[in-house]
Amino acid sequence: MTQRLDTILHGLEQADQHDALQRAIEALCAFYGVDHMVYHWVSSSGEQYGCGTYEDVWVERYIEKKYLRVDPVISGCYQRFHPVDWKRLDWSSKAARAFQKDAIEHGVGNQGFSIPIRGPNGQFALFSLSHNCTDDEWDAFTETNRRDLILVAHYFNKKALDLEPGRSPEPSQPLSPREIDAMTLLAVGYSRAQVAETLTISEHTLRVYIESARFKLGALNTTHAVARALARGIIVV
Amino acid sequence: MTQRLDTILHGLEQADQHDALQRAIEALCAFYGVDHMVYHWVSSSGEQYGCGTYEDVWVERYIEKKYLRVDPVISGCYQRFHPVDWKRLDWSSKAARAFQKDAIEHGVGNQGFSIPIRGPNGQFALFSLSHNCTDDEWDAFTETNRRDLILVAHYFNKKALDLEPGRSPEPSQPLSPREIDAMTLLAVGYSRAQVAETLTISEHTLRVYIESARFKLGALNTTHAVARALARGIIVV
DNA sequence: TGCCGTCTCGCCATTTTTGGGGAGTTGGAA
DNA sequence: TTCCAACTCCCCAAAAATGGCGAGACGGCA
Numbered sequence: 313m314t315q316r317l318d319t320i321l322h323g324l325e326q327a328d329q330h331d332a333l334q335r336a337i338e339a340l341c342a343f344y345g346v347d348h349m350v351y352h353w354v355s356s357s358g359e360q361y362g363c364g365t366y367e368d369v370w371v372e373r374y375i376e377k378k379y380l381r382v383d384p385v386i387s388g389c390y391q392r393f394h395p396v397d398w399k400r401l402d403w404s405s406k407a408a409r410a411f412q413k414d415a416i417e418h419g420v421g422n423q424g425f426s427i428p429i430r431g432p433n434g435q436f437a438l439f440s441l442s443h444n445c446t447d448d449e450w451d452a453f454t455e456t457n458r459r460d461l462i463l464v465a466h467y468f469n470k471k472a473l474d475l476e477p478g479r480s481p482e483p484s485q486p487l488s489p490r491e492i493d494a495m496t497l498l499a500v501g502y503s504r505a506q507v508a509e510t511l512t513i514s515e516h517t518l519r520v521y522i523e524s525a526r527f528k529l530g531a532l533n534t535t536h537a538v539a540r541a542l543a544r545g546i547i548v549v
Numbered sequence: 550m551t552q553r554l555d556t557i558l559h560g561l562e563q564a565d566q567h568d569a570l571q572r573a574i575e576a577l578c579a580f581y582g583v584d585h586m587v588y589h590w591v592s593s594s595g596e597q598y599g600c601g602t603y604e605d606v607w608v609e610r611y612i613e614k615k616y617l618r619v620d621p622v623i624s625g626c627y628q629r630f631h632p633v634d635w636k637r638l639d640w641s642s643k644a645a646r647a648f649q650k651d652a653i654e655h656g657v658g659n660q661g662f663s664i665p666i667r668g669p670n671g672q673f674a675l676f677s678l679s680h681n682c683t684d685d686e687w688d689a690f691t692e693t694n695r696r697d698l699i700l701v702a703h704y705f706n707k708k709a710l711d712l713e714p715g716r717s718p719e720p721s722q723p724l725s726p727r728e729i730d731a732m733t734l735l736a737v738g739y740s741r742a743q744v745a746e747t748l749t750i751s752e753h754t755l756r757v758y759i760e761s762a763r764f765k766l767g768a769l770n771t772t773h774a775v776a777r778a779l780a781r782g783i784i785v786v
Numbered sequence: 787t788g789c790c791g792t793c794t795c796g797c798c799a800t801t802t803t804t805g806g807g808g809a810g811t812t813g814g815a816a
Numbered sequence: 817t818t819c820c821a822a823c824t825c826c827c828c829a830a831a832a833a834t835g836g837c838g839a840g841a842c843g844g845c846a
Contacts, residue, residue, distance in 0.1 A: 394707050430667030435630070436782060462703060463696055470631045488792060492618065501773035517794050535772045536738035542779050545627030548591060725822060754824050
């Protein structure tokens, strides 16, 4: 068993096209004998990527109906770190139940298990499995394979990120220590006056730092600069 | 081998105190025969947690000297999703080399391997290994154990989060769609006027959103709100 | 020695943001 | 039905941020 998984993961590591990810996910599906597996990025902005075994009709419907904002799997996973069984999510809202009904009608199983994955720049992805079976069977399956699945999910994410050129952060001029101080304090809510006082420099000097940081970060205003510094990991809050 | 690892991971799952994490990391260290292992959260603000086998002197020195801002392991891992060998990081700056020298003098090995881990609310943690050996030996070791180590790192993070009451109960009220729109556009550098125009609402209405978002996020001003929304993964840029 | 980047300071005018009020609609939940 | 959250709009005045001008000191690097 494990040997076979290793083979699939190895194949994944060698993948040089998105195509290979699709093949790998199909292989995994067959290997574990589950109805569906899906890997996809979750992002409010345009850039999207996903592969999996859901029917195209369902995928399109999901996008068209903006189910991203309804799907309890999304909202549930966004707030947690570890994998979760769909049974344990909050399906109480009317919209969620309507979504669930629609999903099952489009071939999604009654059982599910999702692994949230987080990367740099707030990147968030999901690796989900879905199947039709009883609660007990599903619990046994997820319990048995949880570790492997976590690994699989992470390998998928790594590969998907590697294959996507636009995702890697663009290098920017490094900020000077003072500039970092300024950005950091601004990010935690200090006003310019407070930052200047904290750093025991004049407010004008502070302005120079903020402006040069803004320039280096290619930012349009202070908020933008702080957002970029955060996103690029230049500052940590 | 694997059986033994399972035992350690199982012990980790049962852990109900930070103490157990410390014991687990020491056990892992002995199991793999590496000099040091460390798990710690990365955050410039107050909340800190870490456990590991570095000498206390070094840990204190690290904090005191604010090496967090210099350490290439931190900045390097922040930008990437997958584990990284310390050799592949950028040690070119003078500050980085001084840091490295200091680290080695305090018992840190010449080789290292770090696994970045990300959780909800922008949580970021590192699981690092350090050892004294040749490049070839280290490469062989990391290649062999990479998968296990990824798992170990994630189990550590899960447990550390579970044990920390102050970490998860930060369930800030979810933002409404419009509030998210506003925060997102502000984060990409739009001025209020531009955001209002983009959303085709009056600037005043926009203000209402920004203010309520600020309230929900417990932020002191717009920049702070955007920073928090980013850090918590509520918005993605 | 000259150049460059970092750190430090000041003033004025304009634009932008914020804080304080109040008010109406809609649609879903209790 | 009643209530609440979300969405929409308006005015005024104060506070904060930005743009543009200039200037000196320090330390590293070529």
